Amino acid sequence: xxxxxxxxxxxxxxxxxxxxxxxxxxxxxxxxxxxxxxxxxxxxxxxxxxxxxxxxxxxxxxxxxxxxxxxxxxxxxxxxxxxxxxxxxxxxxxxxxxxxxxxxxxxxxxxxxxxxxxxxxxxxxxxxxxxxxxxxxxxxxxxxxxxxxxxxxxxxxxxxxxxxxxxxxxxxxxxxxxxxxxxxxxxxxxxxxxxxxxxxxxxxxxxxxxxxxxxxxxxxxxxxxxxxxxxxxxxxxxxxxxxxxxxxxxxxxxxxxxxxxxxxxxxxxxxxxxxxxxxxxxxxxxxxxxxxxxxxxxxxxxxxxxxxxxxxxxxxxxxxxxxxxxx
Amino acid sequence: xxxxxxxxxxxxxxxxxxxxxxxxxxxxxxxxxxxxxxxxxxxxxxxxxxxxxxxxxxxxxxxxxxxxxxxxxxxxxxxxxxxxxxxxxxxxxxxxxxxxxxxxxxxxxxxxxxxxxxxxxxxxxxxxxxxxxxxxxxxxxxxxxxxxxxxxxxxxxxxxxxxxxxxxxxxxxxxxxxxxxxxxxxxxxxxxxxxxxxxxxxxxxxxxxxxxxxxxxxxxxxxxxxxxxxxxxxxxxxxxxxxxxxxxxxxxxxxxxxxxxxxxxxxxxxxxxxxxxxxxxxxxxxxxxxxxxxxxxxxxxxxxxxxxxxxxxxxxxxxxxxxxxxxxxxxxxxxxxxxxxxxxxxxxxx
Numbered sequence: 261x262x263x264x265x266x267x268x269x270x271x272x273x274x275x276x277x278x279x280x281x282x283x284x285x286x287x288x289x290x291x292x293x294x295x296x297x298x299x300x301x302x303x304x305x306x307x308x309x310x311x312x313x314x315x316x317x318x319x320x321x322x323x324x325x326x327x328x329x330x331x332x333x334x335x336x337x338x339x340x341x342x343x344x345x346x347x348x349x350x351x352x353x354x355x356x357x358x359x360x361x362x363x364x365x366x367x368x369x370x371x372x373x374x375x376x377x378x379x380x381x382x383x384x385x386x387x388x389x390x391x392x393x394x395x396x397x398x399x400x401x402x403x404x405x406x407x408x409x410x411x412x413x414x415x416x417x418x419x420x421x422x423x424x425x426x427x428x429x430x431x432x433x434x435x436x437x438x439x440x441x442x443x444x445x446x447x448x449x450x451x452x453x454x455x456x457x458x459x460x461x462x463x464x465x466x467x468x469x470x471x472x473x474x475x476x477x478x479x480x481x482x483x484x485x486x487x488x489x490x491x492x493x494x495x496x497x498x499x500x501x502x503x504x505x506x507x508x509x510x511x512x513x514x515x516x517x518x519x520x521x522x523x524x525x526x527x528x529x530x531x532x533x534x535x536x537x538x539x540x541x542x543x544x545x546x547x548x549x550x551x552x553x554x555x556x557x558x559x560x561x562x563x564x565x566x567x568x569x570x571x572x573x574x575x576x577x578x579x580x581x582x583x584x585x586x587x
Numbered sequence: 588x589x590x591x592x593x594x595x596x597x598x599x600x601x602x603x604x605x606x607x608x609x610x611x612x613x614x615x616x617x618x619x620x621x622x623x624x625x626x627x628x629x630x631x632x633x634x635x636x637x638x639x640x641x642x643x644x645x646x647x648x649x650x651x652x653x654x655x656x657x658x659x660x661x662x663x664x665x666x667x668x669x670x671x672x673x674x675x676x677x678x679x680x681x682x683x684x685x686x687x688x689x690x691x692x693x694x695x696x697x698x699x700x701x702x703x704x705x706x707x708x709x710x711x712x713x714x715x716x717x718x719x720x721x722x723x724x725x726x727x728x729x730x731x732x733x734x735x736x737x738x739x740x741x742x743x744x745x746x747x748x749x750x751x752x753x754x755x756x757x758x759x760x761x762x763x764x765x766x767x768x769x770x771x772x773x774x775x776x777x778x779x780x781x782x783x784x785x786x787x788x789x790x791x792x793x794x795x796x797x798x799x800x801x802x803x804x805x806x807x808x809x810x811x812x813x814x815x816x817x818x819x820x821x822x823x824x825x826x827x828x829x830x831x832x833x834x835x836x837x838x839x840x841x842x843x844x845x846x847x848x849x850x851x852x853x854x855x856x857x858x859x860x861x862x863x864x865x866x867x868x869x870x871x872x873x874x875x876x877x878x879x880x881x882x883x884x885x886x887x888x889x890x891x892x893x894x895x896x897x898x899x900x901x902x903x904x905x906x907x908x909x910x911x912x913x914x915x916x917x918x919x920x921x922x923x924x925x926x927x928x929x930x931x932x933x934x935x936x937x
Binding site: 308309416417418419446447448449450451452454455458473474475476477479480500503504513514515516517518519520521522524529531532534535536 | 628629727741742743744771772773774775776777779780798799800801802803804805828829838839840841842843844845846847848852853854855856857859
């Protein structure tokens with residue numbers, strides 16, 4: 261059984277229009293998304309801003325209410341439970357946020373930020389045990405015991421992200437949703453945090469849903485990678501396979517956009533025209549067709565099916581085979 | 588004559604009585620039509636140095652303690668206010684990291700561009716010129732977009748508007764401070780492509796500030812790497828990326844994850860950039876350096892030309908034949924070297 265099995269998840273937000281706010285439309289932030297994560301596995305989730313990857317991550321933790329679909333965590337549907345039952349399950353699911361500056365309470369000492377998770381789930385029987393656990397957690401993320409008495413503003417961005425990780429680890433979760441955990445950091449510090457997440461996975465067998473827009477980082481840490489566009493997953497494959505043999509033209513464009521250090525690297529540059537269209541009025545047919553270099557008539561009218569093109573390699577594109585040959 | 592020549596620029600901030608050196612003896616030049624990338628981690632002084640070019644770092648709290656900034660041979664630091672106003676915009680123009688924070692949210696973007704025109708090229712302050720500029724930066728339907736407010740545009744479009752505004756006065760030097768850091772990789776690729784194209788078409792010079800060496804490979808002619816207020820390496824982009832000489836440059840390159848690499852771990856640089864006023868003695872990078880030797884903590888390395896066009900501040904750099912330390916250029920003032928690390932707030936403008 262998978263640790264997490266998301267089935268046909270939809271998250272729609274109502275949008276009111278018109279003078280009397282009568283015309284109601286829906287912004288389809290997440291539309292018919294299915295994915296699974298095995299214990300100890302890292303699933304990468306990439307896509308541009310506004311593609312719904314953060315909403316999907318939050319919906320899995322029930323931080324936003326899903327409109328439809330099922331979120332099976334260890335076989336239990338999280339979308340149907342509430343209150344105390346949900347709180348108990350949340351111990352197994354944690355999240356690390358993008359901005360290490362706004363996700364830590366500036367008026368709480370680091371020890372209290374980490375200890376609060378222990379208090380809520382009653383994981384420390386007494387003060388001494390609580391202090392000991394906080395020290396252990398700080399050591400696990402590469403900080404010192406003395407840091408427990410400091411405030412967040414005394415730390416650099418990378419250190420703050422470590423505090424966020426320690427807070428997530430406090431309750432011994434089985435799955436951590438990492439929502440752009442390194443996007444706000446310098447490349448040198450980014451590498452430190454990525455390595456830390458990798459080590460923790462090895463030591464503790466934690467599974468990650470690793471959300472980011474930088475495909476190079478995602479490929480580095482993930483076992484499998486899902487690519488999201490306008491609320492839908494358009495391609496899913498093993499990390500190395502996805503980068504070497506992308507099937508979807510959107511994935512190919514994302515790969516070609518990653519800046520390359522080597523000045524002699526020969527590659528095809530695909531600069532996508534325009535921006536991501538509005539998710540309130542997604543284009544008909546394949547939602548990527550207005551920006552797709554391969555689009556043909558069928559793509560403008562007929563939505564492509566989600567199909568397994570090769571074993572373990574899924575894509576939603578009429579032309580996946582052709583695109584793959586061109587890459 | 589170079590378009591821009593910075594000679595031995597030193598810039599201090601005075602914070603609660605302590606003097607903090609943000610830019611230390613920085614020398615740099617940009618030729619007409621050249622793209623120079625200034626690279627370094629947050630807090631290394633690269634933004635401060637870039638703002639200083641048009642004397643935009645407010646003094647006080649800053650103090651331009653020494654050196655010259657020559658734009659077309661004239662020293663910016665000696666200019667009267669009227670000359671400075673003419674310099675800003677017409678000679679040197681800026682684009683910043685967060686387009687959303689740089690645009691006025693309650694003024695239509697067309698009007699904001701027109702404002703820049705009125706200031707610098709009053710004869711050209713027309714709707715047609717605004718549309719032409721918007722078209723130049725690749726905005727479709729420029730007449731319609733000129734009537735939009737900033738929040739109606741995406742991040743990439745907002746950055747294009749900022750670019751149009753910076754190009755309105757027809758500057759000779761465009762300073763772009765992390766122009767793509769807040770953007771998605773796909774949009775980053777669009778903006779870099781646009782900058783390359785604009786440089787060719789308009790023949791201007793670009794100073795691009797970034798912390799990502801991946802961006803350097805895409806656009807730079809020459810690169811200067813900065814660490815803790817000092818330049819540690821200058822080289823033509825291609826040569827630097829193929830064969831970095833300073834251990835810091837090498838470490839920075841190693842920390843960029845490469846697509847399709849088999850390495851199980853990313854190489855990292857341990858620790859953080861030292862805080863201002865708390866730089867280690869000797870080589871400032873030595874506590875984080877993987878090839879540091881005992882001498883590195885006691886002797887101050889100088890920026891030496893090891894090969895034609897290649898300056899390096901490290902006598903033991905990767906594959907470099909040993910060059911002597913210069914014991915005389917101890918450039919950290921004694922009073923700032925002793926400041927308590929906890930008491931010195933970082934005052935690097937973001």
